[in-house]
Amino acid sequence: MDRLTALELFVRIVDRGSFSAAAADLGMSRPAATATIQALERRLGARLLHRTTRQVRPTSEGDAYYRRCTAILADLEDADQTASGTVSGRLRVDVAGSLARTMLLPGLPDFLAQHPRLSIHLSEGERYVDLVREGVDCVVRAGTLADSSMVARRLGTIEEITCASPAYLERYGVPLAPDRLAGHQMIGFVSSRTGRPLPLEFTVDGAVVEVALPARLLVSGADMSAAAARLGCGMVQAPRYRFADDLASGALVEVMADYRPVPTPISILFPDNRHLSPKVRVFVDWATETLAPFLSR
Structure with a gap:
C-alpha cells in the first residue's frame, strides 16, 4: 500500500478512535488496516498507536506525526482542488x-x-x-x-415565540403575562444535555424569567412537540419558523408576544x-x- 494511503488511514484511525471504523470509511478490511499501520510503524521505527480492547489513541510520537499528517493531507487536498477548480x-x-x-x-x-x-x-x-x-x-x-x-x-439569531392551540386556550384561558400562568400546562421538551424538561423562558423588563409549568407530556423531538401543541396538550416555545404554517392556518396561536424569549443563536x-x-x-x-x-x- 502506498505511503499516502497509509497516512490517510493513520489519520482516520486517530480521528475515529477505531481501526474498524477507519477501515470501513476507506473501504478496506480490518486486517488490511492493521497490516498497513504495522508496516508504517516498522518503516518509521516508532510506535504510533496505543491499542486496547476499548480504544485506540496515539502515542506521543503518534500525536506529533498525526498533526503533521493532517496538515499534509489538507494541503494536498487544497492543492488538488485548487488546480482542478472543483471540490469533491x-x-x-x-x-x-x-x-x-x-x-x-x-x-x-x-x-x-x-x-x-x-x-x-x-x-x-x-x-x-x-x-x-x-x-x-x-x-x-x-x-x-x-x-x-x-x-x-x-451566523445570527432567530426569533422565539410561545404558542398554544385554540382548544387549549379555550379550556385554560389566554395567559397575559408570565406571572399569570397559574393553572396552565406546558409540553415538556427534554434537554438532550440534562435529560430534564426545559422551563419556559420569557423576557420581562429586559430580564430573563424562567417558568417551569406542570408537564403531563414530555417529548424529545421538535416535530412531536409541535404536533402535541396542535392537539392542545400544553403551551410550547420554539423558533417562529417552525410554527409559520400553523400560525397562518390558525392551528396555533401566539401568546404573550410582549414577553418573547431571548432570540436563539x-x-x-x-x-x-x-x-x-x-x-x-x-x-x-x-x-x-x-x-x-x-x-x-
Whole structure:
C-alpha cells in the first residue's frame, strides 16, 4: 500500500478512535488496516498507536506525526482542488431540528449542481455530536454553545415565540403575562444535555424569567412537540419558523408576544484540529448565505 494511503488511514484511525471504523470509511478490511499501520510503524521505527480492547489513541510520537499528517493531507487536498477548480468527496453535516428541512434543504439542489463532484450526508438531530470521533465535518446548531474544542461561527439569531392551540386556550384561558400562568400546562421538551424538561423562558423588563409549568407530556423531538401543541396538550416555545404554517392556518396561536424569549443563536461548528478543507469551506460559506434571510444579526 502506498505511503499516502497509509497516512490517510493513520489519520482516520486517530480521528475515529477505531481501526474498524477507519477501515470501513476507506473501504478496506480490518486486517488490511492493521497490516498497513504495522508496516508504517516498522518503516518509521516508532510506535504510533496505543491499542486496547476499548480504544485506540496515539502515542506521543503518534500525536506529533498525526498533526503533521493532517496538515499534509489538507494541503494536498487544497492543492488538488485548487488546480482542478472543483471540490469533491463526501461531506457529512449534522443540522439541528427542522433547520435542515425548512432552511437548507430547499437550496441544496442548486448547491450540488454547482459542485457536481461533491456529495452530502445530511443528518438531522439535537444531540451532541463528537465531530472527530463520528467523522462529521461540521454541524449547524441552535442555542448557546457549551465550551468545546470546535471552531464556532455565529451566523445570527432567530426569533422565539410561545404558542398554544385554540382548544387549549379555550379550556385554560389566554395567559397575559408570565406571572399569570397559574393553572396552565406546558409540553415538556427534554434537554438532550440534562435529560430534564426545559422551563419556559420569557423576557420581562429586559430580564430573563424562567417558568417551569406542570408537564403531563414530555417529548424529545421538535416535530412531536409541535404536533402535541396542535392537539392542545400544553403551551410550547420554539423558533417562529417552525410554527409559520400553523400560525397562518390558525392551528396555533401566539401568546404573550410582549414577553418573547431571548432570540436563539444559530452557529456552524467544525473541528479546530484540522485545516478547513475546500469542501467544508464551500459548504460553510453557502450555509451562511442561505441562512442569512432567516436570521437577525
